[in-house]
Amino acid sequence: MTDDAPSRPATRGRPEPVQVVKQRRDGALSALVRGVPYITYLGITFERRGDEITAILPFDEKLIGNPALPAIHGGVTAAFLEVTAIIELSWTYLWDDIEAGRIDLEAEDASRRLRLPKTIDFTVDYLRSGLPRDAYARARVNRSGRRYASVHVEAWQDNRSRLFAQATGHFMMPQGLRERE
Template structure:
C-alpha cells in the first residue's frame, strides 16, 4: 500500500510541476488522503493526476491508480500542495 501511495504522490507532484511555470522548488505536500479501494497485484500500475484548483500559494489535486481497467481504480488520492515560498 505504501508504494502505491508514494507513486500517486509523485504523480501528483509531477502534474503540479508540469502546469506551473518557474517554481523555485518542487511542490511540497500539505496534506494527503489516500483511499485503497482494491488489492494491488504484481503487474503494471498506471496513474493520472488532475488539478482541481490552482491558487497562488496552494494547489488541490486528485489522482487515481489502476491496473487492468481505468474504470476500476486500485487507489485514489486527494492532496494539497504548497506551490509558493511565501
Template structure:
C-alpha cells in the same frame, strides 16, 4: 535569449520532453520506484513498472500500500510541477531556452495527502493520472487515481494538497 516564433514552435516538443525528463530524473526516490511518465500533449500518465521489491503481502501477493501511496503522490507532484512549468513557459515565451529546464526547478511541497485503497494492488504494472482541481498562487489541490489492468477499475485514488513554490520573476 529571445528566440524567433518559428524556432520556438519547432522546439516546443523538445523542450516539453526535456523538462519532463529533468523533473523526473532529478528525484532519486522516483528513480528508486522506477516510475516514469508518458506524455500525450499536456497530459501525463504515471507508470509504475512492477517490481518484486514492492510486495507488501507475499501471501496474496499484493503491492505494499506505501508503494501505492508514493506512486499517487509522485504522480500528483510531477503533474502539478509540469502544469506550473507549462504555465511559465507560456508566460515567458521569449525566455525559454534549454538551460531553463534543468534541475533548478523548485517543486511544490506536499502539505497533506489522503489515499483510499479500493482494491489490493496486483503484482503487475500500475498507472496513474492526476487532475489539478485548483492551482492558486500559494496552494494547489490535486486529485489522483490509479488503475492496473482495467482503466475504470481503480485500485486507489487520492487527494493531495501542495504549497506552491515561490514564483520566478
C-alpha cells in the same frame, strides 16, 4: 500528429516544427522526473500526450507489501500517487515557462535550483489490492491558487474504470521565483 501542435506559435505566422515542440516538452518532462531520486528508485516513468501525462509503475519484487497474495505495498501505492500528483502539479505550473523557453529544465543544475510544491496533506483511498503487475496513474489539478493547490489522482492496473487507489492532496506552491537564486 496533431497532439504536439504548439498552443500558440512562437512568432506570428509560422508554427514551430513539430519535432522542436516534441523535443522541448519531452526533454523538460524527463528532466523534471530525472531530478528526483525517489522516482527513479521506484522505477516510475511518465508518458506524455500534449500536456496530459500518465505515470507508469512497472511491477518489481521490491514493491511487494504482502508476499502471500502477493500485493503491492500500500506505502508504494501512496508514494506512486503522491509522485504523480507532484509531477502533474509542477508540470502544469511550469508549462507556460517551458513553452515560452523561459526555463531550461535540462540545464545541468536545474534540478537543484527548481522549487517543487510541498505536500501539506495527502489522503489515500485504497479501493482494491494492487496486483503484481504494472500500474498507471493520472492526476488532475482541481484548484491551483497562488499559495496552495488541490490535486486529485487516480491509479489503475488492467482497466481504466476499475481504480485500485485514488488520493487527494494539498500542496504549498513555491513562492516568488520559480527557480532558486
